[in-house]
Amino acid sequence: MSMRDVKVCLLGESGVGKSSIVMRFVADKFKNALESTIGASFMTKTIFVEGNTYKFQIWDTAGQEKYRALAPMYYRGSAAAIIVYDVTRETSFHAVKGWVHELQRHGPSKIVIAIAGNKCDLEDLREVREKDAQEYAHEIGAIFCETSAMTAVNIAELFDAIAKLLPPEDLLGTSNQMGGGSTVNLRNNAAKKKSKCCSGSDTEAASQQPVRRSLSTPRGSSSVTYPS
Amino acid sequence: MATEIREAEQNASVSDSDSGQSDFIETNEIPGKSSNTLLVANDSFEDLSYAELNNTIVASPMGTINSLVKKKAKRSLSLPEREHVEDTVSESEVDDSEVETSEICDDSQVDMIEARVTELSLQETTSQTADAQIPHLMTNTDTDYVNSPEWKRQKKHIFILSESGKPIYSRHGNEDKLVTIMGVMQALVSFVADSNKDTLRSIVAGDHKFVFMTRDHLTFVGVTRGKESTQQMFLQLTYMYNQVISILTHSTLTRIFKQHRNYDLRRPLSGAEKFFDNLLNLMDVEPGLLLTSVRCLPLDSNVRDIVSQTIAQHAKVKDLVFALIIAQNQLVAVVRMKKYYLHPMDLHLILNLINASESFKAAESWTPICLPKFDAAGFLQAHVSYLDEECQTCLLLLSVDIEAFYTLSECKAKIQERLIKYNALAAINNSLKRNSYSIQQCSISDLRHFLYKSRSTAQYTSPELEAPYNTKEEKERLFGLYYYLHDRIHTSGRTLKILFHVGAYETLLGWVTTGFELYAVFGPLVTKMSAIHAVNKLLRWIKKEEDRLFILSSVTF
Numbered sequence: 034m035s036m037r038d039v040k041v042c043l044l045g046e047s048g049v050g051k052s053s054i055v056m057r058f059v060a061d062k063f064k065n066a067l068e069s070t071i072g073a074s075f076m077t078k079t080i081f082v083e084g085n086t087y088k089f090q091i092w093d094t095a096g097q098e099k100y101r102a103l104a105p106m107y108y109r110g111s112a113a114a115i116i117v118y119d120v121t122r123e124t125s126f127h128a129v130k131g132w133v134h135e136l137q138r139h140g141p142s143k144i145v146i147a148i149a150g151n152k153c154d155l156e157d158l159r160e161v162r163e164k165d166a167q168e169y170a171h172e173i174g175a176i177f178c179e180t181s182a183m184t185a186v187n188i189a190e191l192f193d194a195i196a197k198l199l200p201p202e203d204l205l206g207t208s209n210q211m212g213g214g215s216t217v218n219l220r221n222n223a224a225k226k227k228s229k230c231c232s233g234s235d236t237e238a239a240s241q242q243p244v245r246r247s248l249s250t251p252r253g254s255s256s257v258t259y260p261s
Numbered sequence: 262m263a264t265e266i267r268e269a270e271q272n273a274s275v276s277d278s279d280s281g282q283s284d285f286i287e288t289n290e291i292p293g294k295s296s297n298t299l300l301v302a303n304d305s306f307e308d309l310s311y312a313e314l315n316n317t318i319v320a321s322p323m324g325t326i327n328s329l330v331k332k333k334a335k336r337s338l339s340l341p342e343r344e345h346v347e348d349t350v351s352e353s354e355v356d357d358s359e360v361e362t363s364e365i366c367d368d369s370q371v372d373m374i375e376a377r378v379t380e381l382s383l384q385e386t387t388s389q390t391a392d393a394q395i396p397h398l399m400t401n402t403d404t405d406y407v408n409s410p411e412w413k414r415q416k417k418h419i420f421i422l423s424e425s426g427k428p429i430y431s432r433h434g435n436e437d438k439l440v441t442i443m444g445v446m447q448a449l450v451s452f453v454a455d456s457n458k459d460t461l462r463s464i465v466a467g468d469h470k471f472v473f474m475t476r477d478h479l480t481f482v483g484v485t486r487g488k489e490s491t492q493q494m495f496l497q498l499t500y501m502y503n504q505v506i507s508i509l510t511h512s513t514l515t516r517i518f519k520q521h522r523n524y525d526l527r528r529p530l531s532g533a534e535k536f537f538d539n540l541l542n543l544m545d546v547e548p549g550l551l552l553t554s555v556r557c558l559p560l561d562s563n564v565r566d567i568v569s570q571t572i573a574q575h576a577k578v579k580d581l582v583f584a585l586i587i588a589q590n591q592l593v594a595v596v597r598m599k600k601y602y603l604h605p606m607d608l609h610l611i612l613n614l615i616n617a618s619e620s621f622k623a624a625e626s627w628t629p630i631c632l633p634k635f636d637a638a639g640f641l642q643a644h645v646s647y648l649d650e651e652c653q654t655c656l657l658l659l660s661v662d663i664e665a666f667y668t669l670s671e672c673k674a675k676i677q678e679r680l681i682k683y684n685a686l687a688a689i690n691n692s693l694k695r696n697s698y699s700i701q702q703c704s705i706s707d708l709r710h711f712l713y714k715s716r717s718t719a720q721y722t723s724p725e726l727e728a729p730y731n732t733k734e735e736k737e738r739l740f741g742l743y744y745y746l747h748d749r750i751h752t753s754g755r756t757l758k759i760l761f762h763v764g765a766y767e768t769l770l771g772w773v774t775t776g777f778e779l780y781a782v783f784g785p786l787v788t789k790m791s792a793i794h795a796v797n798k799l800l801r802w803i804k805k806e807e808d809r810l811f812i813l814s815s816v817t818f
Binding site: 047052055056067068069070071072073074075076093095097098099100103106 | 508509528529530531532533614618619620621623624625626627628629643645663664666670
């Protein structure tokens with residue numbers, strides 16, 4: 034048993050649902066029309082993944098332009114960054130690319146990047162194809178999933194995935210001697226977890242999206258995909 | 262309309278009027294007086310003389326944060342980059358050729374924020390100017406909108422526009438649809454400025470007043486058919502200006518417009534509309550903004566002492582400048598760094614920040630805020646959290662250290678724990694539930710309502726609004742009376758000390774001394790003699806209650 038503090042920050046445009054994701058994850062609550070975050074807010078949540086305890090210290094940053102300059106303060110010390118976009122707003126997906134570039138240039142070298150397409154319950158209003166986002170995530174080696182804070186789709190799975198992908202050499206107590214190249218470990222982890230996560234991805238999501246599934250990627254579209 | 266039956270004004274000397282004057286109390290008994298000020302107590306309203314209006318550059322305090330950061334730099338000499346702060350932050354060295362600002366970003370956190378904002382603004386203008394620069398011609402929809410009865414019916418309009426006439430904010434309606442009318446406003450302002458080398462201050466047309474204020478490349482326009490005087494409107498516009506500064510800082514604002522006169526300020530201000538809206542709504546219901554003073558939550562002085570001592574003990578960390586507890590727009594306690602005081606105008610911005618947003622209720626937050634009276638050039642970092650489940654009691658810790666969040670978070674946990682242990686939070690909640698106090702507690706017949714401001718502490722007290730002032734219309738009317746009384750005393754060309762005014766529905770007595778300002782509202786049939794007696798009785802009552810109604814001691818870290 035080891036306890037590990039994991040600092041995570043959420044980035045993304047204003048109104049994509051960063052705070053809602055955090056609220057769903059931490060308190061399992063959802064509020065319609067949550068007010069926009071001011072500055073950044075901080076919350077913690079402890080989860081157990083494979084016998085390890087992860088204490089997530091989550092920085093939920095404000096998406097508004099005037100706070101943009103503060104972002105480095107939050108991602109600099111982060112082990113993982115979740116970049117959120119809104120599947121019903123294409124511009125918010127374009128903003129993801131900006132964040133990825135910024136993280137690659139200025140972020141910590143080993144930062145785990147996850148891309149989350151939120152509001153996937155609003156299928157009718159969709160503007161961003163899941164396939165496009167997934168391909169992009171694959172390209173840059175990021176975790177990808179579509180989430181819905183409202184219907185609690187893939188929220189817990191997203192954080193589980195991050196926990197599993199953290200470079201193991203950082204694990205307190207159980208330091209892995211093999212931890213030279215983190216990419217290798219990532220791949221191992223990914224291969225191992227994929228099946229489990231697919232089966233775990235909830236029934237709710239599956240029932241919602243049967244039509245789309247046949248159109249897009251053959252493997253369960255509502256599951257978390259790991260970089261490979 | 263209120264018919265004025267008779268009106269007595271006394272200018273300056275108190276002694277040369279009739280016998281009632283002998284009852285006026287001695288100044289050494291001023292209720293709520295304290296030499297231990299915790300707020301800056303100079304009267305901002307009187308600072309707003311028209312002489313100042315002509316200066317577009319307002320002497321805003323700058324460098325306070327800088328000097329605090331410097332002090333911090335001295336403490337940690339081991340970090341060479343910290344020393345660099347001194348050079349980069351200083352305002353004078355900021356020149357035009359700052360496209361490379363991202364290079365200095367890591368030198369100083371404070372500077373970084375501003376530099377980034379500028380950097381972003383540059384990116385934005387290059388991409389956006391193409392479509393934004395096309396002047397909107399008068400279209401049918403524009404004129405229709407301005408002529409719509411709904412828009413015209415609004416009692417008070419507030420607009421913010423840039424020097425080039427670009428809409429930034431409108432209290433009512435979408436500013437996008439007001440491009441034409443804002444253009445007219447800008448034309449008026451610049452016509453007077455260009456042709457007469459003069460400044461347009463106000464226009465009175467029928468029962469409408471138009472008040473203009475230009476500062477830092479921004480034009481603020483207020484239009485009202487309420488009771489506010491032009492000077493009071495000017496004060497409201499100043500609050501709006503302060504709110505803009507609070508979000509952007511004075512340095513960033515001037516830098517943006519120095520580089521791009523055409524810049525669309527709505528972008529960095531996006532999401533700030535609610536702060537403007539809320540501030541304007543506060544001004545309509547909260548006399549503290551007019552009086553540039555704050556209301557304290559009535560609390561036993563020993564409970565308040567416990568609260569301030571707890572904060573002082575458990576938030577004794579470096580770089581923490583102010584720590585305050587706020588509950589429902591009322592001040593519970595303030596602890597400050599020695600030498601530094603909080604200005605009531607700044608405090609109103611803090612109250613507005615808390616009041617305007619629900620998002621602080623979700624989790625501990627960390628946000629930059631610029632307090633223009635404290636230091637208009639930089640941001641303080643605010644740790645904001647609620648101490649109770651119901652999210653009534655809010656703790657704010659304002660630091661100059663951008664990395665202090667975790668430290669302050671620990672402080673918060675300790676403070677919260679102690680305050681629960683000492684039952685102080687419960688006491689605060691009880692006080693909130695009881696409401697402030699009823700006018701009946703003063704047991705003065707025919708006194709309906711009053712505002713009492715202690716000038717030395719910049720705090721005011723007033724009873725609950727009760728019948729007949731319990732409907733929206735009546736509240737508004739009462740506020741109008743206070744506007745009238747306040748204006749007559751402060752800005753009718755000569756300042757008055759005492760004003761006795763008999764109206765159709767109530768009699769007003771305003772009394773201003775060096776120590777206090779009192780505005781009292783009586784029933785319509787009160788005589789001058791009995792009003793003066795009542796006011797003396799009231800002052801004695803406030804004196805008796807002063808420990809509960811005011812914060813008289815100032816605690817420092």
